Amino acid sequence: MSTNGHIARDESTFTTKAGLAEMLKGGVIMDVVTPEQARIAEAAGAAAVMALERVPADIRRDGGVARMSDPEMIKGIQEAVSIPVMAKARIGHFAEAQVLEALEVDYIDESEVLTPADTANHIDKWAFKAPFVCGATNLGEALRRIGEGAAMIRSKGEAGTGDIVNAVTHLRKIRSEIRWLTVLGPEELASAAKELQAPLPLVRQVAADGNLPVVLFCAGGIATPADASLVMQLGAEGVFVGSGIFKSSNPEQRARAIVEATTHYADPERVAAASTGLGAAMESIETSKLGAEQLLSPRGW
Amino acid sequence: MSTEASAPARLAAEPPLVGVLALQGDFEAHERMLGAIGVRTRQVRVPADLDGLDALVLPGGESTVMSLGVAREGLAEPLRALAAAGLPMFGTCAGMIMLDREHLGILDVVAERNAFGRQLHSFEASFELDGVPGGPVHAIFIRAPWIREHGPAVSVLASVDGHPVAVRQGLVLALSFHPELTGEDRLHRFFLSLAGLLPEPAKED
Numbered sequence: 001m002s003t004n005g006h007i008a009r010d011e012s013t014f015t016t017k018a019g020l021a022e023m024l025k026g027g028v029i030m031d032v033v034t035p036e037q038a039r040i041a042e043a044a045g046a047a048a049v050m051a052l053e054r055v056p057a058d059i060r061r062d063g064g065v066a067r068m069s070d071p072e073m074i075k076g077i078q079e080a081v082s083i084p085v086m087a088k089a090r091i092g093h094f095a096e097a098q099v100l101e102a103l104e105v106d107y108i109d110e111s112e113v114l115t116p117a118d119t120a121n122h123i124d125k126w127a128f129k130a131p132f133v134c135g136a137t138n139l140g141e142a143l144r145r146i147g148e149g150a151a152m153i154r155s156k157g158e159a160g161t162g163d164i165v166n167a168v169t170h171l172r173k174i175r176s177e178i179r180w181l182t183v184l185g186p187e188e189l190a191s192a193a194k195e196l197q198a199p200l201p202l203v204r205q206v207a208a209d210g211n212l213p214v215v216l217f218c219a220g221g222i223a224t225p226a227d228a229s230l231v232m233q234l235g236a237e238g239v240f241v242g243s244g245i246f247k248s249s250n251p252e253q254r255a256r257a258i259v260e261a262t263t264h265y266a267d268p269e270r271v272a273a274a275s276t277g278l279g280a281a282m283e284s285i286e287t288s289k290l291g292a293e294q295l296l297s298p299r300g301w
Numbered sequence: 302m303s304t305e306a307s308a309p310a311r312l313a314a315e316p317p318l319v320g321v322l323a324l325q326g327d328f329e330a331h332e333r334m335l336g337a338i339g340v341r342t343r344q345v346r347v348p349a350d351l352d353g354l355d356a357l358v359l360p361g362g363e364s365t366v367m368s369l370g371v372a373r374e375g376l377a378e379p380l381r382a383l384a385a386a387g388l389p390m391f392g393t394c395a396g397m398i399m400l401d402r403e404h405l406g407i408l409d410v411v412a413e414r415n416a417f418g419r420q421l422h423s424f425e426a427s428f429e430l431d432g433v434p435g436g437p438v439h440a441i442f443i444r445a446p447w448i449r450e451h452g453p454a455v456s457v458l459a460s461v462d463g464h465p466v467a468v469r470q471g472l473v474l475a476l477s478f479h480p481e482l483t484g485e486d487r488l489h490r491f492f493l494s495l496a497g498l499l500p501e502p503a504k505e506d
Contacts, residue, residue: 008427010424012421012423016420016441016442017423019479020444022479023444025325043369046366263324
C-alpha cells in the first residue's frame with residue numbers, strides 16, 4: 001500500500017478548470033429553467049446543464065434587463081441532478097459571479113445572452129476558484145477571454161433564434177484564424193497579435209499548437225441533430241443547446257437525438273436516424289431579419 | 302509491489318491496437334498519449350469497433366452520458382464478454398465508474414461518484430502508486446470518484462486520505478484521476494505493461 005497519510009491538495013488550478021471542459025467534450029450542454037427540465041436533460045444524456053430563469057428565446061421575446069438567476073432555482077437544479085451545473089452571470093458583473101461561486105456552481109458562463117453590466121471590461125476570471133466559459137465570435141475575442149482567465153470558449157452564434165448561420169460564421173472564423181496563425185513566421189506573430197487584439201504569448205501558443213489552449217464548444221442557434229453534426233464537423237468539440245430543446249414540441253426525444261448526433265456526428269446514417277420523427281423544432285427567427293439592436297452576439301469587447 | 306502475473310509479452314509484427322471508448326469525454330487525450338507511446342488506437346462507438354482489439358481504454362467524461370450511450374449502442378454485453386475473455390481494460394474517472402459493480406460489473410468495486418465534491422473541490426496532488434517506478438505521480442482529480450468498497454480480488458495501488466483512487470484486478474486498471482491530461486505517460490505505460498502490450502523501445506542503429 002502507498003502512503004495513506006493526508007496528501008496536500010492544490011484545489012481549483014487552471015488545469016482542473018480547463019480539465020472539466022475536457023471531460024465535457026463530445027457532449028451536449030442543455031439550458032434548463034426548472035429542476036424537472038434538468039432531470040429530463042440528464043436522463044436524455046446531457047453532459048451538463050445550464051441553469052437559467054428564461055431560455056434565450058424568451059429573453060428575446062420579453063425584453064427588459066436579463067440578470068443572473070435566482071439562487072433558489074439554481075440550488076433546486078443542483079439538487080435534482082448529478083451532472084455539472086453551469087449558470088450565467090452578466091458580462092462584467094463580477095458580483096453575480098461571486099454569488100454563483102458561493103453557490104458552488106461547476107462553471108460560470110459570462111454571457112452575452114444576459115444584459116451586459118459593464119461596457120468596457122469583462123470579469124477578471126483569474127480572481128475566481130470557479131471556472132468560466134465565455135463566448136467569442138473570432139479568435140481575438142476568444143484569446144482576450146482566455147487572457148482574462150476563461151477555461152473554456154464557446155462560439156457565440158445568435159442565441160434564441162434557432163438559426164445556425166451565426167454559429168457557423170463564428171466557428172469558421174475562429175478555426176480559419178487559427179489556421180492562419182500556424183503558417184506565419186515568428187516575426188509576423190506580433191503584428192498578428194496586434195491585428196487580433198490578443199495577448200502575444202497566447203497568439204504564439206496557438207500558432208505552435210494549431211489549436212486553442214482550451215476546449216471550444218459551439219452555441220447559439222442549434223435546433224436539430226443535423227445542426228449538431230454540422231458544427232462538430234466544423235471543429236466544435238461539443239455543443240450548447242439553449243432554446244432548441246425545451247422550446248421544441250418533444251423535448252425529451254429531441255434531447256436524446258441531439259446527444260446521439262453529437263456522438264455520431266461523422267456518420268450520416270446515424271444522424272439521419274436521430275433526425276427522424278422528432279416533431280416540430282423550436283419556433284425560429286431568421287437572424288438576418290433582426291435589427292442590429294436585437295443581436296446578442298456583438299455584446300462583449 | 303503486486304504479485305499478480307502480467308499477461309505474456311506479445312510477439313507481434315505490428316503495434317498493438319488499443320480501443321478507446323469514444324461515446325463522450327476526453328478520449329482524444331488518451332489517443333494522443335497512446336499514440337506517442339507507439340500503439341495504434343481506434344475510437345469505439347458501436348460493437349463492431351471492438352473487433353480485434355488488444356486492450357480497451359474507458360476515458361474520463363460524464364458517466365451518466367456514457368452509461369446511456371453504452372445502453373443505446375448495445376455495448377454492455379460485448380464489453381462484459383471481452384472482459385471475461387481477458388481483454389485488458391483501463392478506466393480513468395468516469396471510466397472507473399463504468400467498470401464498477403453498478404455499471405458494467407467488470408471490476409469488483411463500488412465507485413462513489415463526485416466523492417471529492419463539486420468542481421470547486423477539484424484538485425491536483427502527487428503520491429506514490431504501487432508498481433509504478435520513478436517516484437510520485439502527479440494526479441489531476443476532476444469531480445472525481447473514489448472506491449467506496451471492493452472485493453478481495455482487487456488490489457489498491459494508491460489512496461487519498463484513506464480512500465482508494467487507484468485499483469487493479471487482474472488485467473483491469475482503474476484510476477480516479479486523469480493521467481491522460483498530465484503529459485506524463487507512466488500510467489499508460491504501466492497499463493500496457495500489465496497487458497503485455499508495451500512496445501519495445503526503438504533500437505539504436
